[in-house]
Amino acid sequence: MWLLVPAVSALLLVAYFLFPQEVPESVPVSSFDLNEAESPQQTETPPTVEPIQISPVVDVKGAVAHPGVYELSPEARIQDLIQAAGGFLPEADSRAINLAMKLQDEMSVYVPAVGEEILLPESPHSAAATGDTMVNLNTAAEAELTSLPGIGPSKAAAIITYRTDHGNFKTIDELKEVTGIGDKTFEQLKDAITVK
Structure with a gap:
């Protein structure tokens, strides 16, 4: 009889570990869905503002x-x-x-006619001195550029290519970045050019 008590206890322990008791379903700490955790500002793409x-x-x-x-x-x-x-x-x-x-x-x-030359007035009292007919580096055609001192067809083409590749000139000093135009050439024409 005294052997029966430990045997029953051992059977109960084995049964406890082999056949665990049903545990009630755990209640989540929060029923908050993780997908809902993202705020609408994070999931929605902000509207793109088109430049005017x-x-x-x-x-x-x-x-x-x-x-x-x-x-x-x-x-x-x-x-x-x-x-x-x-x-x-x-x-x-x-x-x-x-x-x-x-x-x-x-x-x-x-738009010039074939053979037409566009010359800037050379007098210091002319319209060029007041800036009325200065050559705008951002809009001048090849004929206008070649009217500048020290600028031939190849340098005029280089100016137009630079302008096309890099966008409009911001300052007249930027002209010195064009291939073939150094300080000496720039000094000759700086008073006859502008950027707008």
Whole structure:
């Protein structure tokens, strides 16, 4: 009999470990869903703000069918302006114009005739001295650039290429970064150029 008590105790211990009692389902500490933890600001993409694009109003003169002022789309280029103006006249020197240049508001584009030279006045009392006819590095065509002292066709082409690749000139001093234009050339023409 005295052996029966330890045997029953041992059986109860084995049964306890082999057949665990049913434990009531645990209640989660919080029924808060982790997906709900993210705030709407974190999951929603903020709306993108589109930059305001201005339709440039541009004046075109010279050897085009219909000179005048035109308003074009924000992405328009000089080629689009020439088309809007009815195209080049037969005498137009189309090589003097960079047709790929993007238009800017208040820009003035002059299309020269073949053989036409655009010269800046040399008198200190002329309009050039007051800045009225200074050559704008950001809008000047090849013919205008070659009218500058020390600028031939190859340097004019280099200026246009630089402007196309790097965007508009911010200051006239940036002209010295163009291949072939050093301090000496810059000193010759700095009073005749501007950036707008």
